[in-house]
Amino acid sequence: LIWENLGLICDAKKLPFGQGMYCxxxxxxDFEEFVxxxxxxxESDGRNLYKSYPTYVDFSNDFQKILSYGxxxxxxxxxxxxxxxxxxxxxxxxxxxxxxxxxxxxxxxRRVSTPTESxxxxxxxxxxxxxxxxxxxxxMMAPLHHDPFLVADGSVFYFExxxxxxxxxxxxxxxxxxxxxxxxxxxxxxxxxxxEWSRDYVNIISDVIDEDECQALPTVMKTENGWLMAFCFxxxxxxxxxxxxxxxxxxxxxxxLVNWNRIDKKHTVLKDxxxxxxxxxxYPNLFKNKMGTFLLYNGNSFGRDGFxxxxxxxxx
Amino acid sequence: xxxxxxxxxxxxxxxxxxxxxxxxxxxxVQSPAVLPFGDLYRMYFCSRKLTDSSxxxxxxxxxxxxxxxxxxxxxxxxxxxxxxxxxxxxFDEFGMTPVSAISLNNQTHLYYxxxxxxxxxxxxxxxxxxxxxxxxxxxxxxxxKGPVISFDENDSxxxxxxxxxxxxxxxxxxxxxxxxxDVSSGSPEPTYKIRMAISDDGYNWRKIxxxxxxxxxxxxxxxxxPEVIAYGDGYIMLYSFRSNLRHDPRREYQIGIAYSTxxxxxxxxxxxxxQEVISRNLxxxxxxxxxxxxxxxxxxxxxxxxxKEGIGTGILKIEGEF
Numbered sequence: 260l261i262w263e264n265l266g267l268i269c270d271a272k273k274l275p276f277g278q279g280m281y282c283x284x285x286x287x288x289d290f291e292e293f294v295x296x297x298x299x300x301x302e303s304d305g306r307n308l309y310k311s312y313p314t315y316v317d318f319s320n321d322f323q324k325i326l327s328y329g330x331x332x333x334x335x336x337x338x339x340x341x342x343x344x345x346x347x348x349x350x351x352x353x354x355x356x357x358x359x360x361x362x363x364x365x366x367x368x369r370r371v372s373t374p375t376e377s378x379x380x381x382x383x384x385x386x387x388x389x390x391x392x393x394x395x396x397x398x399m400m401a402p403l404h405h406d407p408f409l410v411a412d413g414s415v416f417y418f419e420x421x422x423x424x425x426x427x428x429x430x431x432x433x434x435x436x437x438x439x440x441x442x443x444x445x446x447x448x449x450x451x452x453x454x455e456w457s458r459d460y461v462n463i464i465s466d467v468i469d470e471d472e473c474q475a476l477p478t479v480m481k482t483e484n485g486w487l488m489a490f491c492f493x494x495x496x497x498x499x500x501x502x503x504x505x506x507x508x509x510x511x512x513x514x515x516l517v518n519w520n521r522i523d524k525k526h527t528v529l530k531d532x533x534x535x536x537x538x539x540x541x542y543p544n545l546f547k548n549k550m551g552t553f554l555l556y557n558g559n560s561f562g563r564d565g566f567x568x569x570x571x572x573x574x575x
Numbered sequence: 576x577x578x579x580x581x582x583x584x585x586x587x588x589x590x591x592x593x594x595x596x597x598x599x600x601x602x603x604v605q606s607p608a609v610l611p612f613g614d615l616y617r618m619y620f621c622s623r624k625l626t627d628s629s630x631x632x633x634x635x636x637x638x639x640x641x642x643x644x645x646x647x648x649x650x651x652x653x654x655x656x657x658x659x660x661x662x663x664x665x666f667d668e669f670g671m672t673p674v675s676a677i678s679l680n681n682q683t684h685l686y687y688x689x690x691x692x693x694x695x696x697x698x699x700x701x702x703x704x705x706x707x708x709x710x711x712x713x714x715x716x717x718x719x720k721g722p723v724i725s726f727d728e729n730d731s732x733x734x735x736x737x738x739x740x741x742x743x744x745x746x747x748x749x750x751x752x753x754x755x756x757d758v759s760s761g762s763p764e765p766t767y768k769i770r771m772a773i774s775d776d777g778y779n780w781r782k783i784x785x786x787x788x789x790x791x792x793x794x795x796x797x798x799x800x801p802e803v804i805a806y807g808d809g810y811i812m813l814y815s816f817r818s819n820l821r822h823d824p825r826r827e828y829q830i831g832i833a834y835s836t837x838x839x840x841x842x843x844x845x846x847x848x849x850q851e852v853i854s855r856n857l858x859x860x861x862x863x864x865x866x867x868x869x870x871x872x873x874x875x876x877x878x879x880x881x882x883k884e885g886i887g888t889g890i891l892k893i894e895g896e897f
Contacts, residue, residue, distance in 0.1 A: 338755075340699065340731075340756040341731045342732075368693060370693055371693065372668060372692065373664040376664070376691070381728075395727070395728020397727050397732070398731075401701075401725040401726040402666060402725055403722060403725040404719045405719055405721060408666070409664070439663065455781075
């Protein structure tokens, strides 16, 4: 299946707020009259460290035109000593069973022996997505039992009487040439109430690189004959500078949301001639509206320049 | 009025003894957790190797020793470090303390606070479990690399002081959870309160989501080491509490008492009354572990300086009505 490249649709340098650095992990929500794309942008703290903040941008339904930019930051970072005090990335909207708009947040905090730790938080909108408030100071899903650290990227949807979450979980830290590097895999959990989550503690996507393969940002869509997942994956070491080791898009399909077959070769996301995604394709988000089936994603340097779009040529 | 007194006090383990047992210089002897074991008491505790530090921060590790029940003589060759700390990046990488012990399905389980080091605040902690290696007691194994009680919307950081009680076929864990970091004295100081979770198996816990013990001092009161024992028609909890403020003389832990008939709803006393009902014989002691034996309550506790002076034991006398 071919995904045609429609280019960079949100340019970080043109943001009316922040520092013009990064528009990461786009997540589109169909508002019928328009498409709202939530993403995070970074600010430097002046010491070579960044903090990410969530915001959004509204597009026409065909993504050809930016209508307006949203509140910034959409959610303040957490209090001193809490899980999301040093950044929120990504910000992943979903609808609960009553149609209310919520989002998972991946909150980051800095550590001594490793650069960071993360957990998944939850925020709720009372005004149809213009603003969000957190439900509690702590996370909805944190390291527990066989998820020892780095719980992140919670992609949630409601299907057949339960909430499903695809997320990532840290497996181990390994020594890299400059710092500790993490290995993480995609997992699944489900919940009746968005508070208590039952986790399968199974890595559901097989590795194609090696056992240190890092998998991130699972996004799942219903198709005519099952489920399609897009995600991104990379080598554990060397991924920042070597395009061969950096993030690229991976694919998997499932009949039951539990067992997944990796089908990377079935999908091709064509690269754009302007090179914004020449070295990297990362943080995918599958989205469907009346104009078609889309893949929003980030390009080089984890979305430093902004995010772009691809459109599926035929139906799934 | 209820009265609590402590009799037959004796020191049973000092830093010097632990240094000799472990074979290197040790600091602090903390958090006694005792299970009777035939003619012996097996006591789990936490201590720190002076060589095991970076930036002035120490790593607490778990140890066990056996005592003769009658004489409190240390049994020779009874033992050493009983578990490693956690892997890089996991919740208990930088230490394990305090600890409590319970036998579940004939296997000793240790619940403990595991420590991580952070940047904006010095540390955080979550609660883990170890199970006894039945092939090689008193060594312990990890069932999980992650914690069994972790952060959620109400518990946003720093959980510790776990103690588990069996009651009517269920397991009740009393623990403490952080409520805020206070920076008014310069460096961040945490405030933490006693909370509870309930479980059927000891591994999957459901928090009840409230603070159990009202403050005796003020909202910045820190509460720790909730130790519960049946008393009359209900339960007595002895816990340790102090002010979190650096300039406050009440910064050293003192023993508090609370009463409940259902383990969930507790009544306690204002600080002044606490001092009246708790005998001066308990002064300077903290982190109680109580064992009922032959109609008596045998207690183990830390001595002043958070166990700098060692671990003691005595007979606890509780009289009167709450």
